[in-house]
Amino acid sequence: MKFLEAVRLALSSLWSNRLRSFLTVIGNVVAVLSVVVVVSVIQGLDRFVAKEIKTTGADVFCFTKIGFVMDYEEFMRQLKRPDLRLDQAEQIAPLLRQSEVVVPRLDRELSVRYASRSARSVRIAGVGAGYDRVADLPLAAGRHLGELEIEGREAVAVVGDGIREKLFLNEDPLGRSIRLGRQRYRVIGVIEKRGGTMDESRDDQIFVPISALRRQAGGRGSIDIYVKAAAGASLEEAQEEASLQLKIARGLDPWDEPDFALVTDEQAYQLYESASRGIYGLLVGVVSLSLLIGGIVIMNIMLVAVTERTREIGIRKAIGARRQDIVAQFLVEAVVLAFFGGLLGVGLGVVGALLVAKLTPLPASVQLWSVLVGLLLASSVGLFFGIYPAHRASRLAPIEALRAEG
Amino acid sequence: MTPQSDSPLLLMEEISKVYRVGQEEVYALRSVSLAIGRNEYVAIMGPSGSGKSTMMNLIGCLDTPSSGRYLLAGRAVQELDEDELAAIRNREIGFVFQTFNLLPRSTAAGNVELPLIYRGLPAAERKRRVAGAIARVGLSDRATHRPNQLSGGQRQRVAIARALVTEPSLILADEPTGNLDTATGEEILRAFAEIHRGGNTVVLVTHEEDVARHAQRIIRLRDGRVESDSAV
Known part of the structure; x- marks a missing residue:
């Protein structure tokens, strides 16, 4: 109940800063987009290559x-x-x-x-x-x-x-x-x-x-x-x-x-496999980098939000919010922000995979697990990089916070 | 937790508050002692720099004294940690601020509900109590409005509803009419009088004589000490 309340609050505060929220989560969008598209392309490639390369018998x-x-x-x-x-x-x-x-x-x-x-x-x-x-x-x-x-x-x-x-x-x-x-x-x-x-x-x-x-x-x-x-x-x-x-x-x-x-076909297939493993390695690199950058941006914007809403934090503390309540509020907000970046990435990724399937001979199709992994990664980034700003918010002294502008 | 009815609601003994400014120690309050009983209506007065704000922060458990003993509803406040202070603010104190301090993005009802959320009450119970508190300040028809859709007087009444909704031992108001015109200010002061008649304890911090006169008792501070303490 309290959690849903926090999510509702987070959504309304993200919505009131739409453009900023969008810019904030671009890192996450890119990361999840890459996961969904690359995985779908490689899965398509796998099926294609297995069929195409293994034309001769094993003997x-x-x-x-x-x-x-x-x-x-x-x-x-x-x-x-x-x-x-x-x-x-x-x-x-x-x-x-x-x-x-x-x-x-x-x-x-x-x-x-x-x-x-x-x-x-x-x-x-x-x-x-x-x-x-x-x-x-x-x-x-x-x-x-x-x-x-x-x-x-x-x-x-x-x-x-x-x-x-x-x-x-x-x-x-x-x-x-x-x-x-x-x-x-x-x-x-x-x-x-x-x-x-x-x-x-x-x-x-x-x-x-x-x-x-x-x-x-x-x-x-x-x-x-x-x-x-x-x-x-x-x-x-x-x-x-x-x-x-x-x-x-x-x-x-x-x-x-x-x-x-x-x-042998087997060798050719192994060669392909090592190449596709290489692509996966590259994917891990791209995704980690965009998540890291995305996470830092999210942390930065959450710190801004904490500063902007110092007064609000003061009010909440005055009427009985404990430190954990404030931490939870800002963590939920960071995770919701990051998660929505992930959703956006999934949306664009699905479109991307469909385009690949339509415009290239690869039978690319979106893999459910890549969507789930993408969303999980995006949310984890929000959680991890939200910790520090949330902690900062929770430690504000109520009288100082109440004195703040806004 | 349940003090006898004749023991004061609020008891301060030898309370001092010292701030460090650079190398210097500045006393905001010097060894202040006072007691406020249940269902009293007290005004705390004093010019700026008298220690009035510090007093209000200490009474409201927003801050802790440097030395001395403070008992609120039987609990020794100076021994509490941050979360216990939050809990005591939530249960024992209802704040009304000069600048209303409502959350701008929440509706009137949402603002009033907030302390109940932090108390962890179930939704149905919260809804019932919020409706009651909003009706009590006469804003039932404005419950879904946001603060910027309300007049100053209405905003302050939302804040009063928020203070009342937890049924606290003490309503603590800091210059509640400071941002209002005279007529609206009068209206708010009538609301406090009514709350007091309903059995609540009200402490009102102000620098205006006219406002203080609405209380039963006036405590005057000067230079961090109690200058006078008398019935109106």
């Missing part, structure tokens, strides 16, 4: 020229490595006993046309036989590239659902001829829609025989080599064996450092 690994490098010099060093070549993939394939599939892949970006419609910079994956076994590529229609088509450099293509949608609208693409760059390809399959939303999602890819793509676009550029460990084999042993054979194929000795990188 698949990939050799590539440049691995996940975090610094520029290392990147430049790896850039000078000799390319991975198709013949190296072909050379190691029959030698691997721990693995069952070796698939070379060469990526190009080409514009794609069908009738009057076109799409620019589409990722064309030139792949070897078995590509549908190292990645999860369920068909919606038609069939996958056949071994003979791949060997025979035939101009056939399996398109992602995004490409189908863009170029064919409601038409059936099977058997139609599309142009990849200058070359015509016949569509023989469509991959099921996966719903990834980033630009390079599977839905926007086209798979063609690597041989055909090389003939059309040249053999230059490093390929990636996907390897699937044999059923029952240990992934580690399969990786070791394949690395060794690739070193030999590339003219290295077995004890040399490899001049290529071995990557």
Whole structure:
């Protein structure tokens, strides 16, 4: 009862100083806003990335020229490595006993046309036989590239659902001829829609025989080599064996450092996770700083309020307010102030998250826990930084306070 | 806590109050002794610098004496800590100030209710008592007005209602007519007379002879001592 009374009083005194109250809590607004938006974006990113990165099976690994490098010099060093070549993939394939599939892949970006419609910079994956076994590529229609088509450099293509949608609208693409760059390809399959939303999602890819793509676009550029460990084999042993054979194929000795990188989806995911942890770290920093600044501003304004209302404090003391009553009054006021800053932050944060979800491909959605954490943090700041002003107010001597102006 | 009815409500023995001003000690009150019984109507008078304000602060338990003994309703005030003083102000004393000292953002009823909130009474009980006190000063139709919507006389009556609502042993008024015109001042003084007739003890601090004459007894202070103490 007394608490509600204090809240009512606090609200009316904050309302009578609306602009000042608003300016006072900007720190809290920013802090809670950041919590709500960043958490919603990262949660969206998490879901997105988990779906997007984990496309291959857990038993698949990939050799590539440049691995996940975090610094520029290392990147430049790896850039000078000799390319991975198709013949190296072909050379190691029959030698691997721990693995069952070796698939070379060469990526190009080409514009794609069908009738009057076109799409620019589409990722064309030139792949070897078995590509549908190292990645999860369920068909919606038609069939996958056949071994003979791949060997025979035939101009056939399996398109992602995004490409189908863009170029064919409601038409059936099977058997139609599309142009990849200058070359015509016949569509023989469509991959099921996966719903990834980033630009390079599977839905926007086209798979063609690597041989055909090389003939059309040249053999230059490093390929990636996907390897699937044999059923029952240990992934580690399969990786070791394949690395060794690739070193030999590339003219290295077995004890040399490899001049290529071995990557897995798991690694990619870990890389992402460490990056998102970094963002969370940054969030903690931003939030702590805005809360600290916000808290100091709140403390300052509460000290001003105590000075302005010295007379009021005197009156309250004269008619029987104890120290704890005065402390409670000013603490409640500080917490209510801070809490409303938090609410404002939540409101703006929800708007922010909705905007992110609408304007970017990230499925950002507001997390209830981030709202609660934000409000809790904001209120705690009010409580903590309200202690000193409230204490000051409670210690005013009643006769001095009654003598004050106002 | 329950003194016999013949013991005085307020008893001061050898009360002194010393302030330090720089190196000097200034006596605001020098060894003052006095007693005020229940249902007395007393005016405390004196020119400025006589110790009148200090006396009022001590009687009102807003301040404690430097030496001497002060018994209010049987309790030794000089031994109380800050919160006990707050409690005694809340229960035993009803203040009426020259400048009214109402909270500007609260309504008349809100102002009157405040001491009851600090006493911790339940809402229904508070409501009942507030209505009674406001009716007693004739402001029932103004209960929801804020101080700035009321005239000076009405504000002072709200303050009187606030003083009465706790049913204190002592109504302590400090120049209650000082900010009012003569007619309104008279009206307020009639209100005090009525309160006194209703059985309350009233102590009125003033420097105006006309005002003091409304009391039954006048205590005159000069230079921190009691100069005279006589019935009107």
